[in-house]
Amino acid sequence: MPKLAQGMATIKQVFDEYAKGDNQLSKAELSELLRKEFGMEPGQNAAADKMFNALDQDKSNSIDFKEFVTFVASLTLILNE
Ligand SMILES: [Ca+2]
Numbered sequence: 001m002p003k004l005a006q007g008m009a010t011i012k013q014v015f016d017e018y019a020k021g022d023n024q025l026s027k028a029e030l031s032e033l034l035r036k037e038f039g040m041e042p043g044q045n046a047a048a049d050k051m052f053n054a055l056d057q058d059k060s061n062s063i064d065f066k067e068f069v070t071f072v073a074s075l076t077l078i079l080n081e
Contacts, residue, residue, distance in 0.1 A: 015068050024062035027052050 001009065018033040019025050025033065030052055034040040055063050055071050063071075 011069065011072055012065070015065055019065075024060075024064055025068065026062055030055070030063055 014033070014037060015025070016023075018029045020029065027048070031048055034051075052063070055067050057067055057070070058064075
């Protein structure tokens with residue numbers, strides 16, 4: 001598979017792995033993903049809440065794939081500045 005297509009497939013795979021079948025990341029699932037994939041320690045604190053609320057653009061109290069892709073794209077930009 002071409003590299004970029006592989007990367008896109010990986011984004012979906014990682015999302016599905018942490019969403020555990022319902023196509024949504026709860027706050028706990030997002031924390032687990034940030035910890036394992038990015039080495040972040042969001043924990044159960046105000047910073048984690050703030051991040052979750054910023055990502056949850058439609059205020060559904062979960063992170064859907066669209067919101068997740070937006071987050072990954074933003075992070076990619078930040079990491080390459
Ligand atoms: Ca949402």
